[in-house]
Amino acid sequence: MSEQHSFSLELQRRDGYEFDTQFDWEHLPTLLVDEPEPLGGSKGPNASRLLAAAVGNCLSASLLFCLSKAKVEVKNMHTKVTGSMTRNEKGRLRIGKLDVHITIDATTETPQRFDRCLQLFEDYCVVTASVRKGIEVEVLVTDQAGTQLYHA
Template sequence: MSEAEQSFGITLEQVSDYEFRVRFDGTAIPDLITDETSPLGGDAGPNPTHLIATAVANCLAASLLFALRKYKNSPGTIGAKAKLSMARNEHGRLRVTHIGVDLQLADKAEVLAHLDRALAQFEDFCIATQSVRQGIKVDVSVHDGEGKLLPLPEAG
């Protein structure tokens, strides 16, 4: 592995049926329980598809916070909602086809310094979203503290 490459590991252990315990190797991160939704599983935790939506939304929110702070802003709380869509492929198997993420700023756009610059670059910081985008359509919108939809440059 080159100096620029990074890696991490997880360990998955079946608890029962479709319920698994996820351990994040070499970290103090608490274990996570995952499970399939009923009727297949018991709904004891998020399923892998829920985790995909969570990863994309969380990454975008954190990336937006990073970009805003880069320009010396101290933004209020950032929220995110994600909607994941699935459809059957040509073999009848369900696949994720789209993730829509709406990010909500607590502040009015006018009080955030260099907001246009932050909005132009925050998606590029997001490892999860940019990786997922290679196979799944991801749309993003950002609203300020007054609910105003903020313009984003075209994703590149």
């Protein structure tokens, strides 16, 4: 039986396409999310950029975690994620590909441990594994009184 954890966040519309995003960790500041121009005002990252950041962060953290467990000294790490947008058969814009480039400065007395981490780390990245396989999304739209307007 698989172990399940949950998390939540809330988005409150500010103006136009701007939303304040509040995470379930109360110590975190609110994150402003917005759409790029001309639709929005580009006042914050949009959902595509947040997804790319999540993939890049998760891969970087997974690799760093494995290397630290393997006692590999990581002096520096830089990750660049490049997203390619494409259109589906209906002409709708989609993220077609995410290219993740992790640059690492590390030293070790045991190169086999470093190599082992390179073979393992992707499998431990929750976000990348989820995105690659697809994520079940349940959509519910209600009005302010709680009346269900849409559910899929």
